Amino acid sequence: MSSFANGDTNFRSETDTEVLAHLDRQDLRRLVPPAAWTLPVKRPAYFDAVRAALRQVIGTYGIALVHADVPDFMIGARRGSPLVLA
Secondary structure, three states, X not given: OEEEEEOOEEEEEOOHHHHHHHHHHHHHHHHOOHHHOOHHHHHHHHHXXXXXXXXXXXXXXXXXXXXXXXXXXXEEEEEEOOOOOO
């Protein structure tokens, strides 16, 4: 079981990946409100949100992330684990 508490949000999940996606969404909303999103801002905002979320992760991971609102863009990140994209 993975979980986190952030302000008035408590989140529990059976998988670490769901927790990471939730952290990513919260950081993205904190950095850029959805109403202010335009295509030029989305990529750097999404990158910063993923970076902020990964700073909160403990342990090793290898992950590739895509977002429906940021087309044609993928972020790969790893800590201690290999990351292979084919």
